[in-house]
Amino acid sequence: MRSERPAIDALWPSPASDLDDVAVIAGYEDGVSDAWVRVNFVSSIDGSATQAGRSGGLSDAADKRVFALLRRLCDVVLVGAGTIRVEGYGGMRVDPESEAWRKANGFAPQPTLAIVSGAADLDPGSDVFTQAPVRPIVLTTAAASEERKSALEQVADVIVCGEASLDTTAALNALADRGLRRVHCEGGPHLFGTFVAERTLDELCLTVSPVLEGGLGKRIIDGAPQLPLDMRLAQVLRSDDTLLLRYVRER
Numbered sequence: 001m002r003s004e005r006p007a008i009d010a011l012w013p014s015p016a017s018d019l020d021d022v023a024v025i026a027g028y029e030d031g032v033s034d035a036w037v038r039v040n041f042v043s044s045i046d047g048s049a050t051q052a053g054r055s056g057g058l059s060d061a062a063d064k065r066v067f068a069l070l071r072r073l074c075d076v077v078l079v080g081a082g083t084i085r086v087e088g089y090g091g092m093r094v095d096p097e098s099e100a101w102r103k104a105n106g107f108a109p110q111p112t113l114a115i116v117s118g119a120a121d122l123d124p125g126s127d128v129f130t131q132a133p134v135r136p137i138v139l140t141t142a143a144a145s146e147e148r149k150s151a152l153e154q155v156a157d158v159i160v161c162g163e164a165s166l167d168t169t170a171a172l173n174a175l176a177d178r179g180l181r182r183v184h185c186e187g188g189p190h191l192f193g194t195f196v197a198e199r200t201l202d203e204l205c206l207t208v209s210p211v212l213e214g215g216l217g218k219r220i221i222d223g224a225p226q227l228p229l230d231m232r233l234a235q236v237l238r239s240d241d242t243l244l245l246r247y248v249r250e251r
């Protein structure tokens, strides 16, 4: 296993071997507009979004490589509070190479982290806030306690977007008002379910990890009503036994 830079091949639409970062990025930038909501997940072959309660065990070096490159291509990384609580995000910071790439390509040096918590149930003293290179944003609801909201206002911009649950259109508008139009959502399933239900996503990047997980792990969507939302296959990458799929909204 080449942990430094795992080989990634393109299978479709334009087959190519051992893509460099420029080629990987070009594939993910194809067709993207100035305002864009991209969602990124990893799943087992049988559709589990977790292994032992977290996503980490499903991810390999190729998934991590693409995950890091996708963080370059956004103004804001959007994450649900459940994922923040479980995955231990800490102060989110892209590496120096990514920071240089972002500066050279018209992005702010570091993406902003926006956390969705309907209840504003986040610890203002956690590293997510205290170690953040850019003041984070908390997207919450009118139903959250005023006490929690004002505690979080000490360390983040707190924006109410919805009464009892997140209104994704209001959230995207609030982010756009701050110049944050390229949105990269890293989950989790509840948050993704809201975007799917409200049809406010543009793209899903899905890594299929070569494992049959079984068990009762969540799927990548949780809580959305049953609805078909057609997606178009835009790209297939492969690294060893792992597939990295890119789907965009069929419009």
Ligand SMILES: NC(=O)c1ccc[n+]([C@@H]2O[C@H](COP(=O)([O-])OP(=O)(O)OC[C@H]3O[C@@H](n4cnc5c(N)ncnc54)[C@H](OP(=O)(O)O)[C@@H]3O)[C@@H](O)[C@H]2O)c1
Pocket (backbone or CB within 6 Å): 040, 041, 042, 043, 048, 049, 050, 053, 054, 055, 058, 079, 080, 081, 082, 083, 084, 086, 087, 116, 117, 118, 119, 120, 121, 122, 141, 164, 165, 166, 186, 187, 188, 189, 190, 191, 192, 194, 218, 222
């Ligand atoms: N496979 C992957 O790629 C991947 C990616 C991310 C996460 N995960 C896994 O997913 C699991 C967490 O799942 P999850 O569904 O709980 O994650 P989540 O969507 O990140 O978090 C759910 C929480 O986020 C807030 N939230 C999300 N959508 C909301 C909405 N529409 N309105 C108001 N609040 C909203 C709520 O926070 P409050 O409770 O604070 O109100 C809710 O309890 C973990 O096991 C994690 O490891 C997997």
